Amino acid sequence: MHSDERFRSTTNWLLLGLAGQELWHLWPRLRREHLPAKTYLERSGSLSSKVYFIESGVVSSLETGDVRDPIEVGVIGREGLIGTSAIADLIPQRDSLVQIEGQALVLDCVQLQKCLSASPGLRSFLSRYVQAQMVQISLAASAGVRANVQQRLARKLLMYHDRVGADDLPLTHENISLMLGVRRASVTNAVHNLEAECLIKAQRGLITIRDRAGLERYCGRFYGVAETRYAEIMSDTPRTACVE
Amino acid sequence: MHSDERFRSTTNWLLLGLAGQELWHLWPRLRREHLPAKTYLERSGSLSSKVYFIESGVVSSLETGDVRDPIEVGVIGREGLIGTSAIADLIPQRDSLVQIEGQALVLDCVQLQKCLSASPGLRSFLSRYVQAQMVQISLAASAGVRANVQQRLARKLLMYHDRVGADDLPLTHENISLMLGVRRASVTNAVHNLEAECLIKAQRGLITIRDRAGLERYCGRFYGVAETRYAEIMSDTPRTACVE
DNA sequence: GAATCTGTGTACGCTTTCGTACGTTGAAGA
DNA sequence: TCTTCAACGTACGAAAGCGTACACAGATTC
Numbered sequence: 001m002h003s004d005e006r007f008r009s010t011t012n013w014l015l016l017g018l019a020g021q022e023l024w025h026l027w028p029r030l031r032r033e034h035l036p037a038k039t040y041l042e043r044s045g046s047l048s049s050k051v052y053f054i055e056s057g058v059v060s061s062l063e064t065g066d067v068r069d070p071i072e073v074g075v076i077g078r079e080g081l082i083g084t085s086a087i088a089d090l091i092p093q094r095d096s097l098v099q100i101e102g103q104a105l106v107l108d109c110v111q112l113q114k115c116l117s118a119s120p121g122l123r124s125f126l127s128r129y130v131q132a133q134m135v136q137i138s139l140a141a142s143a144g145v146r147a148n149v150q151q152r153l154a155r156k157l158l159m160y161h162d163r164v165g166a167d168d169l170p171l172t173h174e175n176i177s178l179m180l181g182v183r184r185a186s187v188t189n190a191v192h193n194l195e196a197e198c199l200i201k202a203q204r205g206l207i208t209i210r211d212r213a214g215l216e217r218y219c220g221r222f223y224g225v226a227e228t229r230y231a232e233i234m235s236d237t238p239r240t241a242c243v244e
Numbered sequence: 245m246h247s248d249e250r251f252r253s254t255t256n257w258l259l260l261g262l263a264g265q266e267l268w269h270l271w272p273r274l275r276r277e278h279l280p281a282k283t284y285l286e287r288s289g290s291l292s293s294k295v296y297f298i299e300s301g302v303v304s305s306l307e308t309g310d311v312r313d314p315i316e317v318g319v320i321g322r323e324g325l326i327g328t329s330a331i332a333d334l335i336p337q338r339d340s341l342v343q344i345e346g347q348a349l350v351l352d353c354v355q356l357q358k359c360l361s362a363s364p365g366l367r368s369f370l371s372r373y374v375q376a377q378m379v380q381i382s383l384a385a386s387a388g389v390r391a392n393v394q395q396r397l398a399r400k401l402l403m404y405h406d407r408v409g410a411d412d413l414p415l416t417h418e419n420i421s422l423m424l425g426v427r428r429a430s431v432t433n434a435v436h437n438l439e440a441e442c443l444i445k446a447q448r449g450l451i452t453i454r455d456r457a458g459l460e461r462y463c464g465r466f467y468g469v470a471e472t473r474y475a476e477i478m479s480d481t482p483r484t485a486c487v488e
Numbered sequence: 489g490a491a492t493c494t495g496t497g498t499a500c501g502c503t504t505t506c507g508t509a510c511g512t513t514g515a516a517g518a
Numbered sequence: 519t520c521t522t523c524a525a526c527g528t529a530c531g532a533a534a535g536c537g538t539a540c541a542c543a544g545a546t547t548c
Contacts, residue, residue: 063382066465073385088371090477093379127332134378135337138307141317141385145425181389183536204495204544221310233334448514448525
């Protein structure tokens with residue numbers, strides 16, 4: 001089973017976190033797929049047939065509201081999956097757009113449903129992930145109202161940094177401005193400010209993280225909570241562990 | 245079974261939407277409880293032991309982030325329940341504060357878990373409700389970034405109006421300002437503007453809806469989407485119905 | 489090498505909202 | 519009736535961000 005072991009390696013945290021039994025059901029049905037930048041993995045309101053366990057790259061979850069002016073309410077990478085709506089047997093409620101290319105292990109929705117029925121453990125695990133996503137969206141709402149543009153930029157960069165696992169983030173100001181829901185010029189300005197504090201370095205279409213700790217300090221209370229809660233929620237000590 | 249029928253009446257939409265079988269499991273374990281204003285039904289990070297199927301009144305879901313300056317990311321009334329985190333066997337991730345008093349049918353979390361295990365239909369039904377909540381939070385994030393104070397006020401009033409089912413909303417400017425994350429003076433101003441357009445009438449601690457359609461128009465794209473999607477999600481035609 | 493396009497720098501007046509502060513009024517308690 | 523207090527009205531300078539516009543530079547295409 002040596003080659004099998006190699007085959008079964010992944011960088012997706014959810015799959016890594018699954019206990020043997022659940023993974024066994026799932027694994028044979030997964031297919032690896034490349035995720036090119038600027039492609040949609042799902043669109044709000046359109047039936048999607050696949051679920052993506054992200055292994056690398058970054059996908060943003062966009063609230064389109066009434067279609068125009070979408071904003072980024074979530075960021076998903078190797079710690080998560082695209083297609084949570086399929087868990088509840090629903091069509092997607094948000095757009096999922098690949099921001100930074102990568103790859104994913106892909107599962108057919110029908111197969112997912114089968115696995116969920118067969119494995120209560122998987123269902124409860126993914127339910128917890130859904131809650132983790134709610135936390136992220138919720139904190140995005142909070143930051144959107146209370147944080148200024150610089151802080152929101154810093155927050156976004158940190159979230160991307162977490163998921164890319166490298167200091168170079170291929171992002172344009174234009175791109176960022178659309179996600180944050182601000183002017184492109186405001187982003188340029190904010191980037192300059194962060195650069196002036198030596199927290200990042202900006203080149204054409206590329207932002208490099210220079211001082212992560214500094215960025216976190218800059219961001220203050222708007223970064224960290226979601227990450228801590230993700231760890232808590234996805235750790236194998238749910239509710240019952242909190243009871244005395 | 246005449247008296248039994250009477251006993252089993254409720255105004256909670258979720259319970260009303262449950263098919264007979266699922267409701268039978270649930271009903272004997274429900275106890276009616278009064279929800280006084282300004283009380284917390286659950287707090288982020290603290291173990292909660294109950295789930296509330298709201299029958300009347302309004303509860304707001306607050307993202308506390310790092311504790312100070314909470315903001316309202318969701319509004320729950322007779323169409324929903326408090327305690328979605330318990331479905332995934334997790335502790336609450338947000339605060340739930342009773343804004344307008346009412347009553348609820350209350351279920352113990354342990355009982356809920358039993359019912360969920362016994363009834364897959366219930367589980368899938370409540371999973372869908374969780375998705376509906378995500379939609380609401382997501383749209384709150386969108387509105388928080390893109391809408392101005394007046395629009396956000398209008399949105400909030402409409403959401404409360406939906407849930408109260410009457411035109412009188414007992415809300416103070418102070419109260420609203422905390423939820424929207426703006427100055428109290430900004431709310432006073434926004435209230436005046438809506439009043440000037442004869443959309444509402446404001447008295448001390450009370451806002452009366454005068455022209456709901458007008459409010460919706462004023463609010464534009466920031467109201468309606470969540471409500472439509474709630475209906476879609478909770479209707480008994482999930483995914484499969486969308487496949488040709 | 490020229491043309492073109494995408495990404496970035498920058499500026500200016502304008503609007504919204506903020507921070508702060510103080511005055512007024514309605515309602516409830518003494 | 520008087521007091522007290524929560525709720526509301528209002529004001530003013532400051533700051534953040536917007537809309538718009540135009541110029542420039544690196545990269546790509548022809």
